[in-house]
Amino acid sequence: GSGTTGVQENVTLRTPAINCVGQNYVWLKFNNFFLQFLSSTGDVEVSNNGSTWVVVHSSHTGLGQDQGTANPQFVDINISAYAANQATVYVRFKWTGSYDYYWFVDDVEVYAKPQYDVALTAAANLNEYSVVPKVHYDNQAMPLTATAQNAGGATVSGVKVTFNIYDGNTSSLIHTALSNISGPLAASSTIDLTAPAYTIPLDTGFYITEYIVSMAQLDANTSNDTLYRYFWVSDSTYARDEAVY
Numbered sequence: 001g002s003g004t005t006g007v008q009e010n011v012t013l014r015t016p017a018i019n020c021v022g023q024n025y026v027w028l029k030f031n032n033f034f035l036q037f038l039s040s041t042g043d044v045e046v047s048n049n050g051s052t053w054v055v056v057h058s059s060h061t062g063l064g065q066d067q068g069t070a071n072p073q074f075v076d077i078n079i080s081a082y083a084a085n086q087a088t089v090y091v092r093f094k095w096t097g098s099y100d101y102y103w104f105v106d107d108v109e110v111y112a113k114p115q116y117d118v119a120l121t122a123a124a125n126l127n128e129y130s131v132v133p134k135v136h137y138d139n140q141a142m143p144l145t146a147t148a149q150n151a152g153g154a155t156v157s158g159v160k161v162t163f164n165i166y167d168g169n170t171s172s173l174i175h176t177a178l179s180n181i182s183g184p185l186a187a188s189s190t191i192d193l194t195a196p197a198y199t200i201p202l203d204t205g206f207y208i209t210e211y212i213v214s215m216a217q218l219d220a221n222t223s224n225d226t227l228y229r230y231f232w233v234s235d236s237t238y239a240r241d242e243a244v245y
Helices: none
Strands: 009-012 026-035 041-047 056-060 073-079 090-098 101-112 118-123 131-133 143-151 160-167 171-176 190-199 205-214 228-234
Touching: 009 101, 026 041, 056 073, 073 101, 090 101, 118 205, 143 160, 143 205, 171 190
Parallel strands: 131 228
Antiparallel strands: 009 090, 026 073, 026 101, 041 056, 041 090, 118 143, 143 190, 160 171, 160 205, 205 228
16 A cells, blocks of 8 residues: 555564474564654564464654664564463564555564573773873773673573783783672673773783673573773884774
8 A cells, every 4th residue: 555545554474383392581583674654553473372462562662753763773572471382483573554654674583592691792991092002001990891691581690790801912810800799680681790990000011801701590601701802002003993802
């Protein structure tokens, strides 16, 4: 009915049945771009029998006329209440409108999470310059801050970050610190964890900061627990590259 006044746009895209038996923590993720004209709707629905549907996300929520989501907008939804250990899980995208705009959907994935998994998603930089000449370096304090995320399906506790600073020329450990410890952290939640800042010596040198996250529970995936950043006090060079080692 596109371009025909009075004819409703009503389209549904539905997945085949997805077997989630044996999976206790099930998530749905996708990218989308929804543009509203007047009153279109974009509902994401889940069913475990093909007839009873539950709305788990509405892309049109909060949008006024001629407003849209980010392009793309990443959506990550816990659908365990409807999908965990179910043999026939369906996901459908239902768009309605009347002479309205559009809804793009891409990268759709139904995936399982382990019970316990904590990850590091970001780390603070000293500043935008990763390399600073000694003559311009004035004993700036290096912030020791990292962002941890509960990447598992169950709530975790005792999340903390260990900060290790190494002399990059000799690989020797010159400073270590432990962050504050978080309380219970729900699935998909994030928290910034910090330790007292460290001041790099006023001398030329190359320094590597190692960030390691841990928790009270046994981590099912340790490959996402560690990040590295660096800072170099040079003799004459400036450089800016977000401190990614």
